[in-house]
Amino acid sequence: MAMKRMYINGKWVEAKSNEKREIINPFNQEVIETVPRGSREDTKEAIQAARSAFDEGVWGSLTAAERGDLLFQVAQKIKEYKQELAELESLNTGKTLTESLADMDGIAGVFQYYAGLADKDGGLMIESPNPNSVSRVVREPVGVCGLIAPWNYPLLQASWKLAPALAAGNTVVLKPAEITPLTSIKMCEIFEEVGFPKGVVNLVLGPGSTVGSELAENPLVDLISFTGGGEAGRHIMKAASGNFKKISMELGGKNPNIVFADADFDTAVDYALNAVFFHAGQVCSAGARLLVEKKIHDRFVEAIVERTRKINIGSGFNEATEMGPVISAEHLESIEQYIQLGIQEGATLVVGGKRPTAPELQKGYFIEPTIFTNCHTKMRIVQEESFGPVITVETFETEEEAVRLANDSLYGLAGAVWTNDMNCAERIVKKLRMGTVWINDFHPYFPQAPWGGYKQSGIGRELSHVGLEEYTEIKHIYMNTNPEPMHWFKEENAKVELV
Numbered sequence: 001m002a003m004k005r006m007y008i009n010g011k012w013v014e015a016k017s018n019e020k021r022e023i024i025n026p027f028n029q030e031v032i033e034t035v036p037r038g039s040r041e042d043t044k045e046a047i048q049a050a051r052s053a054f055d056e057g058v059w060g061s062l063t064a065a066e067r068g069d070l071l072f073q074v075a076q077k078i079k080e081y082k083q084e085l086a087e088l089e090s091l092n093t094g095k096t097l098t099e100s101l102a103d104m105d106g107i108a109g110v111f112q113y114y115a116g117l118a119d120k121d122g123g124l125m126i127e128s129p130n131p132n133s134v135s136r137v138v139r140e141p142v143g144v145c146g147l148i149a150p151w152n153y154p155l156l157q158a159s160w161k162l163a164p165a166l167a168a169g170n171t172v173v174l175k176p177a178e179i180t181p182l183t184s185i186k187m188c189e190i191f192e193e194v195g196f197p198k199g200v201v202n203l204v205l206g207p208g209s210t211v212g213s214e215l216a217e218n219p220l221v222d223l224i225s226f227t228g229g230g231e232a233g234r235h236i237m238k239a240a241s242g243n244f245k246k247i248s249m250e251l252g253g254k255n256p257n258i259v260f261a262d263a264d265f266d267t268a269v270d271y272a273l274n275a276v277f278f279h280a281g282q283v284c285s286a287g288a289r290l291l292v293e294k295k296i297h298d299r300f301v302e303a304i305v306e307r308t309r310k311i312n313i314g315s316g317f318n319e320a321t322e323m324g325p326v327i328s329a330e331h332l333e334s335i336e337q338y339i340q341l342g343i344q345e346g347a348t349l350v351v352g353g354k355r356p357t358a359p360e361l362q363k364g365y366f367i368e369p370t371i372f373t374n375c376h377t378k379m380r381i382v383q384e385e386s387f388g389p390v391i392t393v394e395t396f397e398t399e400e401e402a403v404r405l406a407n408d409s410l411y412g413l414a415g416a417v418w419t420n421d422m423n424c425a426e427r428i429v430k431k432l433r434m435g436t437v438w439i440n441d442f443h444p445y446f447p448q449a450p451w452g453g454y455k456q457s458g459i460g461r462e463l464s465h466v467g468l469e470e471y472t473e474i475k476h477i478y479m480n481t482n483p484e485p486m487h488w489f490k491e492e493n494a495k496v497e498l499v
């Protein structure tokens, strides 16, 4: 297969070092593609291209409506290439094709949303306290944005950054996760096809420790938008402090799914599975902490265990598959270590916990959907992100206890409450320290609503008009409409001799 390349200053290029990386299919460990492995040197070149494109006004000289029009064309192209993009995403991540197709709809939707929003901000007139003056506030692009994306939703998370950054008039350097670059490469082909000026969008492939670090450190970069884990997030914050870059961070979560006894039982059971086994639990907002009211605990666990045993594991390209492999051998081992930790900590493993034995799954990075009961918030299996298909079950007896357990986390990304008592739901929602709370649902997100976390789940928000504002600077413009001398320093004063 032809080697896919990086996109820098409107050209498809190889790494200066000529280093390469093989991209692996997590279903069977086969090599899907070979891509360049970029370095700091390649990243510096991409940053310089984005800097020049920004400073020379290549992108900023277009009207906001013209930028919106190009973004709209990108949305159309994503729809046109939906099948190809979805297949690439499933090959690279192992997620089911149904999930990838839904991701592509979401990605087209994000570009469409920001295409529409690009020319909607007309600034703000301020009531000036001074006579004969006009005071107004405008938003302007920040400049060069470094966009760092994770492997679990490679193109979706990249699109949440690309679309608002470009709509606001910035130029960008995108760095996908090293192991999942394929849809980002295709995405840059789309930018080229619809006629983005050179240097506006750049793509560098390579490791976080070099390409990502360079983006975070380089003084020519004005903003870093990062989605990933806390450890990398801390490195980036430190590195970005050199020139006080603006930063936005979408980090991890250990998200509570709270089920009250009066909830619709079958629906809550169904969603409890979807909350965490979707994409094999590799979702920042996965409902990995199930909190069940004590009086329905046994019946609820019995029901989810029974349903879990029936989950079809397999190739993402098989229509019957409900859960694919996890992303890599390294990640599989990390999930297994968390399962062992849960056992050592005294949680009860009631289903799953091991690699499936089916012969056709032996080459893939598969792990069975897993449920632990008898869990409590002191356990690391409850507190830390295994980022795999693992549920921990805790119980509560009162609303206060449910809230206390749910909030007992370093994270604050998302959570859900299941009840038919809307007064109870509203009381709980008010007390949950999370960026998103669902009532009688789990997982919905869409471009119109902000996404992001409290506490150690992040800084700032993506999506919605707030997600656009993250990529802007605010400028106050003040005009004196009748300038006259002030005479603060009086012309007629005798000069005081300085001693």
Ligand SMILES: NC(=O)c1ccc[n+]([C@@H]2O[C@H](COP(=O)([O-])OP(=O)(O)OC[C@H]3O[C@@H](n4cnc5c(N)ncnc54)[C@H](O)[C@@H]3O)[C@@H](O)[C@H]2O)c1
Residues within 6 Å of the ligand: 148, 149, 150, 151, 152, 153, 157, 175, 176, 177, 178, 206, 207, 208, 209, 211, 212, 213, 216, 227, 228, 229, 230, 231, 232, 233, 235, 236, 250, 251, 252, 253, 283, 284, 285, 385, 387, 413, 452, 453, 457, 458
């Ligand atoms: N809050 C959200 O919306 C959201 C969405 C998706 C994923 N996540 C989180 O992402 C994590 C999983 O993704 P991951 O394993 O790809 O995360 P990761 O932190 O390992 O990597 C994310 C990206 O950062 C880069 N990177 C790593 N170290 C870096 C460094 N020192 N400097 C600069 N860049 C660096 C990686 O190459 C990759 O592109 C989970 O914690 C998950 O919860 C959060």
Ligand SMILES: C[N+](C)(C)CC=O
Residues within 6 Å of the ligand: 152, 153, 156, 282, 283, 284, 285, 445, 451
């Ligand atoms: C933000 N989301 C839910 C699309 C992916 C999180 O991993």
